[in-house]
Amino acid sequence: MKREGLSRAERLSRKRDFERVFREGQRLDLPYLRVIYAPNNCDRRRIGFAVSKKVGKAVVRNRIKRLLRETFRRHKEIFPPHCDFVFIPRREVAQLSPPEIARDLAEAFQKCSSGSS
């Protein structure tokens, strides 16, 4: 598999996958983004989106998903392995760039893992 690729196998596409993450997952909050993640039993990280219509029109929602997908694709190493992630963004995400989001997420995951260990 390509290191910086993002194929369909790396995405969540079933209602029951989403429901499992929401039910069993941990929360990670940024001012502009909430990530819920839970361990899965496959050998890779998978992502999914829950973007409310309140965030914006279809163009804005699509842009947010693309930015977050790009962030994940370029910086998979900062995410915990063997987990499913659901991103719940706020509208401010549309104004950010992938490196900024990656920096904030890396910091947050760092703090989270050091706090739990």
Add this chain to the structure above:
RNA sequence: GGGGGUCGGUCGGCGGUCGCCAGAGGUCUAAGAAACCUCUGGAGGAAAGUCCGGGCUCCACAGGGCAGGGCGCCGGGUAACUCCCGGAGGGGGUAACCCCUGGAAAGUGCCACAGAAAAGAGACCGCCCUGGGCCCCUGGGCCUAGGGUAAGGGUGAAACGGUGGGGUAAGAGCCCACCGCUCCCUCCCGCAAGGGAGGGAGGCACGGCAAACCCCGCCUGGAGAAAGGCCGCAUAGGGGGGCGCUGGAGGGUGGCCCGCCCGAAGCCCCCGGGUAGGCCGCUAGAGCAGCCGGGUAACCGGCUGCCUAGAGGAAUGACCGCCACCCAGGGGAUCGCAAGGUCUCUUGGGCACAGAACCCGGCUUAUGACCGGCCCUCUCCU
């Protein structure tokens, strides 16, 4: 040159790094899947809102009536339309041009406030006549009762033709002339809505609102791609209730009735329980481009060429560089008396609205900028 009207077109280009979706081919493999490689294709004029109209699919056929809903000058276009084109009448604008459209002499209803009166008119003030009383006194004034009067005043969005004359106690289409209006007839033009001309009748009746009920005419069965079809899995069987067992329960998707069809022994409802995975539908079509022909036009016909996203928790992207385009500031060159124009360099900023979810035709709404055609108007020069 300025302002305006109208019709149409375009959505930036090139390159780089890392990626996404679909299809085809290949590598690998016993085969398939996965993975990887190559090639090709990959958002819009509104893809939007979901406001109309169709196609398609299912409901036996999509049949009749009622209810409900929609539309409304005339003719044409179309698969169809509430859309489009052409015309008619009315209104607005100097004009190009734009906007509006059945019936109020079938009925019902409403027209607040103000005003005397608001719709088969109406007497508040005023004007006039008559009776009575009082006052100055051959005439009038004031008060009062009855009557006449729609010319004048004032109210209102709206007050039941206008001007002039006759007439009268005062007035009034009461009568007359002209203008306006209504109805009828004939002729001409037009498919028609309607227009024009001529003649006749009528003193004039018919206020407004149907985006109030309504009347008239026309259209309209229902649901929607989670339509629908195939495969797989499941439909175990627990509890309660109802109606039937042979001219018949019940069912066949929309409100009712009829009709029609299925249904001969079971069927229906509620609680509880189970399922919600894959494939097809899914993109070649009222298709797009060019040319020719018909038509004032919308549009139609013929020929040739082309294949142009099709998928899900959702692809068409992220970040750079260069060049275009627009705006603002500064520098230079040049034309000009000047305002300013043209070219060039540079700095900064801008480059909208918006993302296919079965497919088309429209409507509506959101939008930065550029390009082009035609037309109107004002100003200047020759």
Add this chain to the structure above:
RNA sequence: CGGGGCGUAGCGCAGCCUGGCAGCGCACCUGCCUUGGGAGCAGGGGGUCGGCGGUUCAAAUCCGCCCGCCCCGA
């Protein structure tokens, strides 16, 4: 994909169907009462009727289009 509801004063709501006055409660302001406050009493101010058009003499109300919020069904 289909359907429904709401938007009126700072807040919560009537009025809309059947068109002419925009109203109610709480809150706010002023005065009285009280040593002061609260309560009470009396008086008062405040609304582009979500926006833009249209019909009408007249629109919160009727008819279009748009905006925002909320809720259903498959």
